[in-house]
Amino acid sequence: MITQAPNYSRRKWADRFMRGLTVGATTLALIPLFLILGYVVLRGASALNLAFFTQAYEPPVVGAGGAIGNAGGVLHGIVGSLLIVGLALLMALPIGILAAIFLAEYPANSVATAVRFCTDVLSAAPSIIVGVVAYVLIVQRTHQFSALAGSVALTVLIIPVIVRTTEEMLKLVPSTMREAAIALGAPKWWVTLTVVIPTALSGIITGVLLAFARATGETAPLLLTVLGNNNVSFKLLEPMAALPLLTYKYTDTPFPAQNTLAWGSALVLTILVLSVNILVRWATRNRMK
Amino acid sequence: MAQAEHLSPWQTLQRRTKHGDSLFWLVTLFFALLVIALVFAVGYVTWAGSSEARARFGISFLFQTGWDPNAQNFGALPAIYGTVVSSGIALLLAGPLGVLIGIFLAELCPMRLRSSLSFLIELLAAIPSVIYGMWGIFVFVPFFRSAVASPIAKSIGKSVPLFSGPVATGRGVLVAGIILAIMMLPTIAAITRDVIAVVPNHQREAILALGATRWEMIRKAVLPYAQAGIIGGLMLGLGRALGETMAALMVIGSIKDKISSSLFGGGITAASLVASELPNANNSLHEATLILIALVLFGITLVVNALARLLVWRTSRGPVGNIRA
Numbered sequence: 001m002i003t004q005a006p007n008y009s010r011r012k013w014a015d016r017f018m019r020g021l022t023v024g025a026t027t028l029a030l031i032p033l034f035l036i037l038g039y040v041v042l043r044g045a046s047a048l049n050l051a052f053f054t055q056a057y058e059p060p061v062v063g064a065g066g067a068i069g070n071a072g073g074v075l076h077g078i079v080g081s082l083l084i085v086g087l088a089l090l091m092a093l094p095i096g097i098l099a100a101i102f103l104a105e106y107p108a109n110s111v112a113t114a115v116r117f118c119t120d121v122l123s124a125a126p127s128i129i130v131g132v133v134a135y136v137l138i139v140q141r142t143h144q145f146s147a148l149a150g151s152v153a154l155t156v157l158i159i160p161v162i163v164r165t166t167e168e169m170l171k172l173v174p175s176t177m178r179e180a181a182i183a184l185g186a187p188k189w190w191v192t193l194t195v196v197i198p199t200a201l202s203g204i205i206t207g208v209l210l211a212f213a214r215a216t217g218e219t220a221p222l223l224l225t226v227l228g229n230n231n232v233s234f235k236l237l238e239p240m241a242a243l244p245l246l247t248y249k250y251t252d253t254p255f256p257a258q259n260t261l262a263w264g265s266a267l268v269l270t271i272l273v274l275s276v277n278i279l280v281r282w283a284t285r286n287r288m289k
Numbered sequence: 290m291a292q293a294e295h296l297s298p299w300q301t302l303q304r305r306t307k308h309g310d311s312l313f314w315l316v317t318l319f320f321a322l323l324v325i326a327l328v329f330a331v332g333y334v335t336w337a338g339s340s341e342a343r344a345r346f347g348i349s350f351l352f353q354t355g356w357d358p359n360a361q362n363f364g365a366l367p368a369i370y371g372t373v374v375s376s377g378i379a380l381l382l383a384g385p386l387g388v389l390i391g392i393f394l395a396e397l398c399p400m401r402l403r404s405s406l407s408f409l410i411e412l413l414a415a416i417p418s419v420i421y422g423m424w425g426i427f428v429f430v431p432f433f434r435s436a437v438a439s440p441i442a443k444s445i446g447k448s449v450p451l452f453s454g455p456v457a458t459g460r461g462v463l464v465a466g467i468i469l470a471i472m473m474l475p476t477i478a479a480i481t482r483d484v485i486a487v488v489p490n491h492q493r494e495a496i497l498a499l500g501a502t503r504w505e506m507i508r509k510a511v512l513p514y515a516q517a518g519i520i521g522g523l524m525l526g527l528g529r530a531l532g533e534t535m536a537a538l539m540v541i542g543s544i545k546d547k548i549s550s551s552l553f554g555g556g557i558t559a560a561s562l563v564a565s566e567l568p569n570a571n572n573s574l575h576e577a578t579l580i581l582i583a584l585v586l587f588g589i590t591l592v593v594n595a596l597a598r599l600l601v602w603r604t605s606r607g608p609v610g611n612i613r614a
Contacts, residue, residue, distance in 0.1 A: 005500075011502055011505065012502065014502070014504060015502035015503055015504040015505070018504040018507075018508075019397055019503065019504060021389055022389045022390070022392050022393035022397055023393060023397075024389075025385075025386045025389035025390050025393065026389075026390045026393050026394070026398075026406065026410075028386065029386060029390055029410060029413070029471075029474050029478070030409060030410075032413070032471045033409060033410075033412060033413050035424075035428070036416060036420065036421070036424045039424055039427070039428055040420065040424070043427075094320070095320050095323055095324070098316060098317045098319075098320035098321075099317065099320040099321040099323065099324050101317045102314075102317035102318055102320065102321040103321065105317070106314065106317070111318070111321060111322070111325075112321070114325055115321045115322075115324050115325055117598075118324050118325045118327070118328045119324060120594070120598055121328050121591060121594065121595070122324070122327060122328060122331075124525070124528055124529075124532075124590065124594040125331065125532070125587060125590060125591070126531070126532020126533070126534065126560055126586060126587070126590055127532070127534065128532065128534040128560045128563055128564050128583065128586075129331060129335065129532070129583050129586065129587045129590075130331065131564075132334075132335060132338075132563060132567065132579075132580055132583040133330065133331050133334045133335065135567060136334050136335070136337075136338040136580065137334060140338075140576075145568070156327055156331075159324060159327070160324075163324065187309055187310050188310045188313070189309050189310055189312075189313030189314075190309075192313070213415065216417075217416075217417025217418075217419070217420075218417070219417065219418065219419040219534075219535045220418075220534035220535050220538075220560070220564050223564050223568060224563075224564065224567050224568055227568060244417060244419045247419050247420065247423055248419050248422070248423075248535065248539070251422070251423045251426055251427070251539065252426070252539070259427070262423055263423075263427075266419075266420045266423055269417055269419075269420065270416065270417075270420060273415050273416065273417065274412070274415075277408075277411075277412060277415050281408055
């Protein structure tokens, strides 16, 4: 005969209570996610029109009854972000991918351990510190805020992302492929460049996309380096606008038209970050299983 | 045979690099070392850039209040207080929640939902911090001020100075802590989930066979095993909060010269102080002081993160991949 332990009912309720608590915690965490996404989509959508994408800064005009008119668009921010992040990717890609090849293709050694530790340090370092370094090295020396300084800061911030994802992807390439190519007489570097990299290419691209999303949303280091600019500028050695900077700048202004631009910029950034994350998840869905 | 011993150094080099392998190895080694050099460069540049401030104040300015760049009067205590208190509040709020979420995702969640829920939680980490700050200013701060801060300040706040008014704009240390908590939740949840996932199944099976409930299994068999890693996850979350700049800058109220006794009062964090003042620093001592604050912040986050990594690595017996911390 099965008898119940005397405290069974208390234990059962404790079990239910704690399990319920974990469900509650997860639900609670999703509330801010949906609130933030909901507000950004709803308020941002009303900002997206032709002027938003085709105009730069316009000084707010006080019209009849104190209403604030046209606030222009964020074309300067879009152009600036693309240039700054594009340059950062150009600099970070060779460094990150070659360092990752060193980690994945050569036998484990103490240098590799040190590199892994350093990528962890870099990815955990507050982005503002990297901004300070770019400020001291470039802005102070040249006495000029510049898009280049911003790109350098973003480069340092995304190198760890690229190194880590590329290393993981290179390690997923079956060693039989390397062995087959080496057996045919190809030197190791040729095997790496023509067999291993092309096989891992889709994975490497997902890493680059993640790096792109991370760099585009970064704000603090840009505040110290590219400063901002009210006009569309293509000069890399001068201050430039960037989308996250506009979000920041237009949030704390008394002009509702500029606040709307801030929501619009936030929506563009969010769509970018979300689509990259969803794309990456979709592309790596088989590897996760 | 004898010839081989008479190769000139140049010939040896040629033979060694004949297939290009050594050369390629050297190139990749160079870029790998470059990554290491970057970390040292960050340390060195902030060290060298802050020399003027270090010579002038030494360590003492970390414990002084008062902030007036024009009078060259600098005290970093309000920034340190703001950083520690807002991150502490964030850890108190997000710590238990994040661990519970990690437990749910790893142990209790139905298989079908597991990866989608993990993805949604991790999306919180992908949203740029400036958007948290903006949402904080437009949505959360007004709500918090009228629904929470004002009523509390008018009732409890009359006798407890920690919650006293006035609740002016609503921006303050407590609000910053709450926003930071939302931002560090995904880090804590993801690492808790991952370290719980590496707990061997025989631990669970053994205690279930003894008649334990699911929760008893988690508390007595799983959590002790994953404990060090979970603490590591909490510290990684803390590291993220300590260095968070934009969201803190936007909602904390930017009071730089004094410490408010109330959590509803404004403050400043180290990172947000640097972000708001360095671009328009008005003299070299001001710059050096801000760089020194950045150096201190770098040192603190370095120690916190290194300890955290060590704990997580030890638990999962190897580097944890794909955790965006």
